[in-house]
Amino acid sequence: MSANNSQAQPKENQGVPQGETPQAPMPKAPGETEVCVIGAGIVGVNCALELVKQGFKVTVVDRAEPGEGCSFGNAGILADWSFVPAFGPEVLKNVPKYLIDPKGPLTIRWTRLPHILPWLFRMLGHASTAHQRRAAEAMNHLTIGAGGSYAKLAAEAGAPELVRQDPVLQVYDKESDFAKSEADLAYRAGFGISYEALDRKALSDLEPALGPDFKWGHALIGGGTTVNPGRLTKVLAEEMQRRGGKLLQAEVRGLARDDGGRFSVTTETGVIACDRIVLAAGAFSHKLSAMLGEHVPQGTERGYHAILADPGVEVRHAVGWKSRAFYASPMEMGLRLAGTVELAGLEAAPDYARAKIMAGLVPTMFPGINTAIKSEWMGFRPTLPDSMPVLGPSAKVPGLIHAFGHQHVGLTCGPATARIVAGLLKGETPNTDISAFRPDRF
Numbered sequence: 001m002s003a004n005n006s007q008a009q010p011k012e013n014q015g016v017p018q019g020e021t022p023q024a025p026m027p028k029a030p031g032e033t034e035v036c037v038i039g040a041g042i043v044g045v046n047c048a049l050e051l052v053k054q055g056f057k058v059t060v061v062d063r064a065e066p067g068e069g070c071s072f073g074n075a076g077i078l079a080d081w082s083f084v085p086a087f088g089p090e091v092l093k094n095v096p097k098y099l100i101d102p103k104g105p106l107t108i109r110w111t112r113l114p115h116i117l118p119w120l121f122r123m124l125g126h127a128s129t130a131h132q133r134r135a136a137e138a139m140n141h142l143t144i145g146a147g148g149s150y151a152k153l154a155a156e157a158g159a160p161e162l163v164r165q166d167p168v169l170q171v172y173d174k175e176s177d178f179a180k181s182e183a184d185l186a187y188r189a190g191f192g193i194s195y196e197a198l199d200r201k202a203l204s205d206l207e208p209a210l211g212p213d214f215k216w217g218h219a220l221i222g223g224g225t226t227v228n229p230g231r232l233t234k235v236l237a238e239e240m241q242r243r244g245g246k247l248l249q250a251e252v253r254g255l256a257r258d259d260g261g262r263f264s265v266t267t268e269t270g271v272i273a274c275d276r277i278v279l280a281a282g283a284f285s286h287k288l289s290a291m292l293g294e295h296v297p298q299g300t301e302r303g304y305h306a307i308l309a310d311p312g313v314e315v316r317h318a319v320g321w322k323s324r325a326f327y328a329s330p331m332e333m334g335l336r337l338a339g340t341v342e343l344a345g346l347e348a349a350p351d352y353a354r355a356k357i358m359a360g361l362v363p364t365m366f367p368g369i370n371t372a373i374k375s376e377w378m379g380f381r382p383t384l385p386d387s388m389p390v391l392g393p394s395a396k397v398p399g400l401i402h403a404f405g406h407q408h409v410g411l412t413c414g415p416a417t418a419r420i421v422a423g424l425l426k427g428e429t430p431n432t433d434i435s436a437f438r439p440d441r442f
């Protein structure tokens, strides 16, 4: 097991531009380097903010306002313990059961199956304990420390109320589910995360409205939550602009690199010329990297949320029902039920029945809750077949840095990803091994 390094800080420049391929031009000083960050989701905004702090000339381009993609509607969990891919032998064993249960946590849009099958086969190839353990060795460097990082970032941006560092609860209505999680969390504790097992009394003390079926739980300590992931992204984008970064709302339609190593980012409003690109367009990133000749097998796991209009019960913590794969997260705009996975690709229309399923299940968690829904949402998690992001220099295009594919934990991984990206652009060697995230690993 590698040493825990929650901050993933880059090492000092060792003279060799390790962040670049051999053909890449030598990095210029940050103040002379124009960087275009494509994507103003939580990953792109974290990268842009860190780059501006390091002195780079940054333009962020997004077809929407910051935080309107997947980063808008997630469960808000700063899940520093979530460094083990969820898709492993246990989930694989349960897939048939999930698929025949209309309320199950995983569904496939069968009409889209031919389109997603190649990606799905690759996913299946990674559903092993050996892969989960390999991935954990790499991923823990991106997740651990997220709560503290966001508390600092939100405070610097003048919005400390957006981040809470309270425990997150995972609850179980079956003792066998608790026992499995107990073993799994003990493994994760080896990387430095903290948790406590909770009996019924401890659960009731922490969360008095929790239903009687939930006799077992865990408090996950040290991560925390944001009470509005979309607003957090916007606030950090504003902070990036206050520090001199630029934000442009436009769709990127073309990418090119000339012989001198300069890039042209073509949008519907004009062309941005830059020295470096950070590609952080979430579930759409592979379409953009393909424009530069780099093909990455990214797919998507769609997820949903429902916000309850007036729940009528007090939910004090973010509470996750592990076997149903969703969280009830108290947020600024109300109680958000968020989670589940739908495999249907990028093109199919949302199926908001998935959001209603969570509203239908939540009275078991909180008896007496009013399940009237105020709003529903669907988002595209960016997912590579091995459940790890593509993070680091392009294997083909010098000067292109990838930062996408963070799947279920993009919010959590944002700050550590940004530190790695900034270090690479300065020509530093990351002090964590990022080879597991190479774009040409498939």
Ligand SMILES: Cc1cc2nc3c(=O)[nH]c(=O)nc-3n(C[C@H](O)[C@H](O)[C@H](O)COP(=O)(O)OP(=O)(O)OC[C@H]3O[C@@H](n4cnc5c(N)ncnc54)[C@H](O)[C@@H]3O)c2cc1C
Pocket: 038, 039, 040, 041, 042, 043, 044, 061, 062, 063, 064, 065, 066, 067, 068, 069, 070, 071, 072, 073, 074, 075, 076, 077, 078, 079, 250, 251, 252, 253, 280, 281, 282, 283, 284, 285, 288, 302, 303, 304, 305, 338, 339, 340, 378, 379, 380, 381, 382, 404, 405, 406, 407, 408, 409, 410, 411, 412, 413
């Ligand atoms: C239901 C649900 C619950 C989740 N819960 C959590 C959680 O609790 N904790 C956690 O850590 N993670 C969670 N996630 C995952 C997390 O939300 C994502 O991993 C994260 O938001 C990805 O961020 P991103 O910046 O990579 O992508 P996005 O937020 O999708 O941003 C990508 C941006 O790129 C832009 N873009 C794309 N193509 C173009 C183009 N051609 N031109 C210009 N702009 C373009 C888009 O407009 C978008 O703004 C959850 C996800 C879902 C769906």
